[in-house]
Structure formats: C-alpha cells, structure tokens
Amino acid sequence: MPTTLSLSGKKVRLEPFDPERDSVHLAGWFRNAEYMRLMDTEPARLFSPEAVKKWQEKDLEVERPNGVLFLIVRQEDDLPIGFIGLDGVDLLHGDSFIGIGIGEQELWGQGYGTEAMRLSLEYGFQVLNLHRVTLNVFDYNQRAIRSYEKCGFQVEGRQRQAIHRDGRRYDILFMGVLREDWELLSGGD
Amino acid sequence: MAAFRFENDLVCLGPIDNEKDAAVEVAWTVDAGYMQIRTAEVPRPLSKMYLKKLYEKIEKRMDESGNFYYFTIRSRTDDRLLGFVQLDWISWSNNAGSITIAIGAPQDRGQGYGTQALKIALEYAFRELNLHRVTAWVPEWNAGALRFFQRAGFVIEARRRQAALHQGKRYDSFVIGLLRPEWEAQSALASLGVDS
Numbered sequence: 001m002p003t004t005l006s007l008s009g010k011k012v013r014l015e016p017f018d019p020e021r022d023s024v025h026l027a028g029w030f031r032n033a034e035y036m037r038l039m040d041t042e043p044a045r046l047f048s049p050e051a052v053k054k055w056q057e058k059d060l061e062v063e064r065p066n067g068v069l070f071l072i073v074r075q076e077d078d079l080p081i082g083f084i085g086l087d088g089v090d091l092l093h094g095d096s097f098i099g100i101g102i103g104e105q106e107l108w109g110q111g112y113g114t115e116a117m118r119l120s121l122e123y124g125f126q127v128l129n130l131h132r133v134t135l136n137v138f139d140y141n142q143r144a145i146r147s148y149e150k151c152g153f154q155v156e157g158r159q160r161q162a163i164h165r166d167g168r169r170y171d172i173l174f175m176g177v178l179r180e181d182w183e184l185l186s187g188g189d
Numbered sequence: 190m191a192a193f194r195f196e197n198d199l200v201c202l203g204p205i206d207n208e209k210d211a212a213v214e215v216a217w218t219v220d221a222g223y224m225q226i227r228t229a230e231v232p233r234p235l236s237k238m239y240l241k242k243l244y245e246k247i248e249k250r251m252d253e254s255g256n257f258y259y260f261t262i263r264s265r266t267d268d269r270l271l272g273f274v275q276l277d278w279i280s281w282s283n284n285a286g287s288i289t290i291a292i293g294a295p296q297d298r299g300q301g302y303g304t305q306a307l308k309i310a311l312e313y314a315f316r317e318l319n320l321h322r323v324t325a326w327v328p329e330w331n332a333g334a335l336r337f338f339q340r341a342g343f344v345i346e347a348r349r350r351q352a353a354l355h356q357g358k359r360y361d362s363f364v365i366g367l368l369r370p371e372w373e374a375q376s377a378l379a380s381l382g383v384d385s
Contacts, residue, residue, distance in 0.1 A: 043282050092231055093354045131359070132351055157347020159366055161322060164283045169321070174347035174364060 005126060007070070009115045014070035014123075017083065019056035022071050024049040025080045029103030038141050039101045041163060041172070066090075068123070072102070072116045081107055084116050086124055086133075094131030096124060114147045121151060122186070125179050132178045138163055139171040152181040193316050195260075199305040200271065202260035202313070205248065210261060211240040213270045217293035222331075226291040227273075256281070258318070262292070262306040271302050274310045276318065284321035286314060307341050315372050322368050328353035329360040342375050343367045 007014040027049040029035055036044035059065050069085040082102035089096040098120060102113050124130045135153065137144050145155075153175040161169035195202045215237045217223050224232035228243075235243070247259050256279040262272040272292040279286035288310060292303045314320045325343060327334045330353065335345075343365040352362035 041280050041283055041285075093352060095349075095352050131354070132349075134349060134352070154350075156349050157345070157364060159285075159322075159324060159346050159364060161368060162283060162285050162324075162366075164321070174349060176349050176352070178350060 005123060007119050007123060008075075009119055010075065011110075011115050012072050012074055012081070012112050012119070014084065014116065014119050015073050017056065017069040017071050017085075019053040019060070022080060023052035023056060025071070025103065026083065027052045029082070029101065032103070032105060035101065035103060035105060037165065038138065038144065039099075070116075070120065072100075072112065074107075074112070079104070081112055082116070084120050086120065086128070089128060089130075091128070094129065096128065096130055096133055098124070098133050098135050109143060113144075114150050117147065117151045118186075121177065121182055125182055130179065132176055134174065134176050137173050137175060139173055140165075145173065145175070148175050152177040152185045154181070193312055195309060195313075196265060197305055197309060199265055200302050200309070201263050201265055202274065202306065202309055203263050203268075205244045205259070205261055206270075207241055207244050210270050211237045211244065214240055214293060220293075220295075223291055223293060226289060256286075258313075260310070262290075262302065264302070271297050272306065274306050276310065276314055276320075276323075279318065279320070284319060285324065286318065286320050286322075287324045287326070288314070289325070303337060304340070307337070311341065311367070311372060312376075315369055320369065322366055324364060324366050327363045327365060328355060329363065330355045330358075335363060335365070338365055338367075341367065342371050344371075 027047050030044065030047055033044040056069070059067070059069070066089045067085055067087040068089070069083060071080050072082040072084055073079065074081050081104045082100065084098070084100040086096045086098050098117075100113055100117060100120075102108055121133060124133050135148065137148065139158065154177070156174045156176045158171040158173050160171055162172040163170040215235065218227075218235040218240070221232040250257050251259055257275065257277050259275040260273065261270055262274055263269060264271055270293070272290065274288070274290040276286050276288055290303060290307055290310065292298050311323065314323050325338050327338065344367075345363050346366045347364035349362040349364065351359040353360045
C-alpha cells in the first residue's frame with residue numbers, strides 16, 4: 001500500500017522554498033562567513049533579499065527544473081532554520097546531488113540537519129525513484145560527515161587539495177547513499 | 190621554458206567555426222557514446238541547425254560565465270575538425286577545474302589525436318589558467334577513457350557506486366584528478382626525453 005509522504009518529522013518539517021517569503025532568511029544566513037565556508041567552495045559574498053528572490057524566481061520559470069529546494073522549519077515554533085536542496089537531479093541515471101545548510105548557527109549539532117536529510121532522502125528515493133544520492137563535504141567539516149553517515153551515506157573518495165582556505169589546501173569528500181543502504185536504515189518498508 | 194602554444198605536431202586547439210563545424214559534427218551526434226560526453230542531456234541525434242545554436246550558447250557562456258573554456262580539436266595537416274576539449278566549472282579561488290574531451294569520428298580514435306589534444310589542454314590549464322588541479326568524470330564502463338586519462342597522470346580519487354546506468358546495467362562512476370605537482374614532474378621527465 002503506497003504511503004503518502006508528509007515531509008514532516010519530530011523536530012523539523014520541509015516546506016517548499018517560497019522566494020517571496022523566504023529569501024530574507026537565506027540572505028541573512030549568507031552574512032555568516034563561517035557558515036559559508038562549510039556550505040560552498042566559493043568565497044562568501046552577500047546578496048540582498050531582493051537579489052535572492054530574483055534568482056530563486058528564475059527557477060519557477062524553468063519548465064523542467066532539475067532541482068528541488070526546501071526550507072527547513074522547526075516544528076516547535078515554526079522557525080525557519082535552514083535549507084536543503086536536491087540539485088542536479090539526473091533521472092536518466094537515478095542520481096542526484098544534495099546540499100544542506102543550517103543557517104541558525106546556535107542550532108548546529110542538535111540533530112535538525114540529520115532529520116531534514118532523512119526527510120529529503122525519503123523524498124528522493126520514494127518520489128523521484130532515485131537509485132542513489134551523492135553529496136560533497138569538506139574534510140574540515142567532521143560534524144556534517146558524522147550526520148551524513150547516520151543517514152546512510154558512505155565516503156566514496158576524496159578530491160585531493162580541492163579547497164583553498166587561508167593558504168592551506170583541503171580535500172573535498174564524495175559521499176553516496178544507495179537506495180538499498182537507505183531501505184535498510186529506514187526500516188525496510 | 191618554451192612558450193605555451195595551442196598546437197603541436199599532430200593537432201591544434203582552435204575556436205568554433207559555426208558553419209563548417211556543424212556540418213561535420215552532425216554525423217557524430219548519432220553516436221550515443223559521443224553524445225554522453227558532449228552534453229549533460231539525454232543523448233539524441235542533433236540537427237545541423239541545433240548544433241549551430243549549441244555553438245552560440247557555448248560562445249555566450251564563454252563570454253559571460255568567466256569559468257568556461259571550450260576549444261575545437263583540429264588536425265595540423267589539414268585543419269579538419271576532430272573533436273572538442275573544454276575546461277569547465279573553474280573555481281578561481283581554489284584554482285580547480287574540470288576537463289571534458291572527445292574525438293568525434295570512430296576512425297579518428299586511437300590515432301593519438303586525443304592524447305596530443307589533452308596534452309595541450311592540460312598545459313593550458315596549468316600554465317595559462319594557473320590551476321592547481323584538474324578533475325575528470327569517467328564511468329566505469331568506459332575503460333578506454335579511464336586508461337586515456339591515467340596515461341596522462343590522472344589518478345582515481347572517488348568511486349561513486351552504481352552511479353551510471355548504461356544499456357540496462359549499473360556501473361560505478363569515477364572521479365579522477367591530476368594535481369599540478371604531478372603534472373610538473375611528468376613535464377620535467379618529458380623535457381629530459383624520458384617516457385613516463
């Protein structure tokens with residue numbers, strides 16, 4: 001019996017990203033350069049909420065977008081705490097990249113991201129029929145690596161010296177989770 | 190050190206010739222293996238007119254993105270179009286980029302054109318673009334492509350399990366990379382006449 005997907009967990013739920021309502025949050029999180037160093041290979045830069053709204057709106061115009069962006073909302077108080085997005089969804093091979101950021105820094109390390117990732121994987125495997133999901137994480141982000149491992153991701157390799165920060169080079173890890181890994185973890189139904 | 194040149198004895202890298210190249214490449218687009226390298230989209234044969242539009246898009250992206258360099262590969266003897274090579278997704282703050290290369294016609298493969306074009310493109314990446322590393326993406330089923338890059342010094346960095354679905358079967362997909370010091374060591378050997 002097919003079950004419906006709620007995209008809703010104990011701590012957080014996923015909502016479709018609304019450029020009009022949510023751009024102000026994304027723009028605010030971009031101001032935290034420490035957060036951006038965990039999020040992106042590129043130098044932190046600032047966008048106004050208006051600018052964020054404009055590039056998010058472009059997505060709405062694409063006929064067949066190859067990504068899905070969610071806002072992560074805390075259940076207890078409806079606080080937007082971050083985003084998660086499947087990006088580069090490749091339905092031909094059943095593969096997609098995924099990226100997540102918890103913008104509210106005081107909430108790091110409390111399991112919000114892990115639950116949001118589990119909800120997104122359920123969406124990827126059950127709705128998009130993906131065979132696997134891929135992500136990149138920087139080797140100095142051990143907290144994230146542990147969270148991804150809890151969701152079933154395994155380290156599949158590392159791009160050597162691919163990130164340059166403060167005069168030092170760091171690796172970018174590739175992690176992947178197969179549908180079968182995910183099914184085992186999620187109770188096998 | 191000798192100046193960088195867009196050519197060697199066998200091939201040269203050149204710009205797109207919108208009219209002439211479309212007439213040649215149209216025949217290659219029926220080859221799904223070629224198209225899987227050529228575009229990120231579902232492989233399908235393309236018309237001459239579509240290719241001309243694709244060239245315009247490529248040139249526009251080169252002008253606007255600032256992180257994408259596309260070249261045609263041509264024969265030194267008769268300027269014939271042989272294939273393409275591109276450096277893409279260049280991250281300037283990290284000095285990192287990706288490379289894609291293909292020789293179009295089956296009878297032109299295995300003639301050294303690809304190897305020589307890759308050599309020029311890597312020299313361009315490390316000497317002109319000042320990159321620290323170059324990445325390539327190769328599915329496991331394309332063993333020839335993996336060997337081709339490994340001969341140029343690339344090493345396997347990641348094995349994405351079952352990421353490629355090819356003719357009904359699942360294969361892993363490799364992320365491979367070449368670092369500047371590795372490339373420099375090779376070039377030093379080559380300049381001493383040592384075959385690496």
